[in-house]
Amino acid sequence: MRNRWAVILAGGDGTRLQSMTRTITGDSRPKQFVPVIGGATLLDQTRRRVARSVTPGNTFIVVTEKHRRFYSPLAHELAPGLLLEQPANKGTAPAILYALLRVATRSPQAIVALFPSDHFFTDDEEFMSHVDTAFDAAQVQPDTITLLGMTPNSAEREYGWIEPQRSVLGNAVRSITRVRRFWEKPSATVAASLLERGCLWNSFVMVGRVDALLRMTRAALPELYASFAAIAPSFETTRERRTLAEVYSSITDVNFSHEVLAARPQDLAVMRVGDVGWSDLGDPARVLSTLARIGVESELAMSA
16 A cells, blocks of 8 residues: 555535534534534545545645634644645645645655545445555556546436446446546436436546646646646745745636546546445535435434
8 A cells, every 4th residue: 555645635615515514513614624424524534434545644635724723633633744735725626736746746656546525425445445446457557547436326417427438348336447528517308318328427536646647637737737846846845835825826716627537538537336325415405315315314404
């Protein structure tokens, strides 16, 4: 596991779920710092899940400075340098690019897995076994970047979808095929067609060599890449905070799914993940449906 690294993305504002999270905590903290389901926060659940495959000493967590009062206890638990503080939330692309360059600084041959911090699984062990398979694929094929695609059970319109290329592997669980294209929040008719054709929900969990991930990002976003690459020599020095603030003050919000993944399907493969009880807890309706699915009654459901 020496070359395995992880990045947990915990810098979002979670505004769509704040009506519900405020009921739990009494304040406006983002959902990743809230025990939405179960007794632990979503971020702590993600950390425990990731630790099944990646040592905590090789796991970066990306946060945003304005949330410091919510993650400050975490700073005392982590080894120095593993908590990556963004000066502002400028979308997923800057967060991912910053983290990848920090990984490359420490381990240029690293294989990296990227994880959102607001997902729920009923079977963490089974899901992380899929991640292990993706790590193995990157070891054998260093240019392969594998997205984990969830096998859908409905024509969900709010998820992003991945359309794999046709393959002799068909719909076999753990099969890895090239990506044909992405569909973001399709219409009801298109979603039904995607379901019928064996397309997959995009979990936004991806695994690949750090150099392959950086090449893909540079090809899609050359100017953003150049801005971060220019300050990479300051990483893990006393100048990092200042140079990072300068970059973030000069960039706009950039979404990694839209501007990188959708633009570079030729760089990507997708693994079909079986039933692991996955849910992206993006809005109150999804939280309530997840609670109902796992048979949990809560004050959240009664107050909704």
